Amino acid sequence: MKKVLMILAIAAMLFPVSAMAMTPMTDGDLADVTGQAGVSINLHVNIDATIDVAAWGDTDGYGLVAGDEGWVGVTSLTITGLEIMPRQDWVQTGIGQYTNGITGANNKWQDLQFLTIDVGDYSGTTGVRIGLGTLEILMDEMAFDIALADSAANMDGNQEILGSVYVDDLDILLDKDNAVWIYPDPGENGVNIDFDMQLGMTAEALSFGDKDGLAADPAHGFGYLDDAGYVGLASLVASGITLDGKVRIDVATVDTAAATAINFSGTVPIDYLGVIYRYKIITQPEVGASFVAITLDSFQMGIADLTADVVLGPVGNLATGTALGSLYVNDVALNMSGFVHIFAH
Numbered sequence: 001m002k003k004v005l006m007i008l009a010i011a012a013m014l015f016p017v018s019a020m021a022m023t024p025m026t027d028g029d030l031a032d033v034t035g036q037a038g039v040s041i042n043l044h045v046n047i048d049a050t051i052d053v054a055a056w057g058d059t060d061g062y063g064l065v066a067g068d069e070g071w072v073g074v075t076s077l078t079i080t081g082l083e084i085m086p087r088q089d090w091v092q093t094g095i096g097q098y099t100n101g102i103t104g105a106n107n108k109w110q111d112l113q114f115l116t117i118d119v120g121d122y123s124g125t126t127g128v129r130i131g132l133g134t135l136e137i138l139m140d141e142m143a144f145d146i147a148l149a150d151s152a153a154n155m156d157g158n159q160e161i162l163g164s165v166y167v168d169d170l171d172i173l174l175d176k177d178n179a180v181w182i183y184p185d186p187g188e189n190g191v192n193i194d195f196d197m198q199l200g201m202t203a204e205a206l207s208f209g210d211k212d213g214l215a216a217d218p219a220h221g222f223g224y225l226d227d228a229g230y231v232g233l234a235s236l237v238a239s240g241i242t243l244d245g246k247v248r249i250d251v252a253t254v255d256t257a258a259a260t261a262i263n264f265s266g267t268v269p270i271d272y273l274g275v276i277y278r279y280k281i282i283t284q285p286e287v288g289a290s291f292v293a294i295t296l297d298s299f300q301m302g303i304a305d306l307t308a309d310v311v312l313g314p315v316g317n318l319a320t321g322t323a324l325g326s327l328y329v330n331d332v333a334l335n336m337s338g339f340v341h342i343f344a345h
Contacts, residue, residue: 007021038118041133044085051077055147055155058190061252070251070290071155081140086112087173088136091333111176122194127183132197137172143316145211148290148344150253160290160344164211165314166230169204174257190250195243195299205318207232209312233308234318242305245336248295254287303332 049123055073090108116131142165147159175198182190209230313321 017327038116040114040116042086045083047079047082049077049082053147053156055149055152056119056191056251057152058163058251059253061250068150068255070253070292071149071152071253072249072290072292073147073155074235075147075155075161076146077142079139079142081138083138085136085138087134089173090134107196110163112331113176113210122181122183123269125183125185127181129181131177132174132178132180134176134178135172137170137174139167139170141317142167142170148251148292150288150290158320162342164209164228164230164316166205166207166209167203168206168208168317170201171203172199172201174199185248187232188246192246192248194213197241197243199241200239201236201241202238203233203236204330205232205234205311205316206236207313207316207318209316228314229312229318230314230318230321231310231312232316232318234311234321234323236306236308237304238308240302242300244301245299246297247299248293248296250293251290253290253299258264281283289343291341291343293339293341296336299336301332301336303329305330306332 020220053073053075054077055071057069057071059069061068061070089109090112111134113131113133115133115135116129116130118131119126121127122129143164145164146162148162149153149155149159178197178199180197181192181194183194184190185192206228209228209232211228300334306327308327310324310327311318311321312324313319315321
């Protein structure tokens with residue numbers, strides 16, 4: 001009984017001290033605290049989806065003759081059998097044993113990582129960092145059109161179609177420590193994306209097509225090619241894909257006032273969309289045409305191995321197409337800077 005009373009007495013003496021310590025923290029107190037905030041996501045999801053329009057816009061345009069806003073996105077998107085989960089070849093089913101039957105001391109399950117999202121300072125501006133985790137992405141089928149327009153409203157029914165994309169039986173394996181940083185340029189619309197990624201992938205078919213065919217070209221012996229056509233890679237297997245560096249994406253529409261101020265028919269060198277032209281320009285983008293500008297800043301891409309068949313066909317899955325030949329590449333290392341402007345026609 002005496003021991004119980006002694007414990008109660010000590011607790012009573014300590015209570016006022018602990019109560020005084022539990023006071024609200026001021027802003028100054030919080031400034032001295034070092035911690036980490038963010039979101040970690042462990043997921044295993046199955047998705048089927050249809051989306052009529054998904055678009056991204058840039059309201060301040062781009063460059064000398066593209067001061068009007070532009071939009072780029074996908075239309076008529078369908079996704080079937082999408083499954084996102086932790087890498088199954090790294091999942092442990094027993095001590096030192098994995099789902100693919102390999103045994104040993106590799107213990108790759110210890111390298112599994114969550115998807116993470118953090119927001120913070122990046123190169124002097126606020127950005128979001130997405131850690132992609134060690135995910136496996138499976139998909140039975142995906143099809144969509146790539147579209148451009150001068151407004152969000154025109155993305156639905158009044159858009160310019162660049163082409164159609166089809167993906168069949170896709171499997172992507174993400175390596176550990178993959179991440180992308182997404183951040184703006186101060187004072188401008190447009191988005192910068194810094195990549196640091198390593199992955200491998202397989203696909204039964206990955207193709208790009210034109211649903212309305214090609215207009216007549218009598219000078220080269222072509223009549224109206226009004227049937228759809230696709231070109232792409234079949235039986236694709238790629239390993240050791242690395243992406244590292246910055247990509248900037250802007251969307252714009254050619255501005256009437258700025259475009260008419262340029263002497264396109266002269267011989268004096270002019271700066272048009274960042275390119276110095278020293279000779280007469282025979283053709284130019286039509287005023288009011290929308291385009292997407294992709295700028296590469298020391299962007300590096302590597303491929304350890306890639307094999308595929310190159311196929312032409314009337315449908316996106318290339319199943320009834322004709323093989324042009326087989327492709328094999330090994331130890332590719334690309335370092336790219338510059339830009340690409342993509343218009344519809």
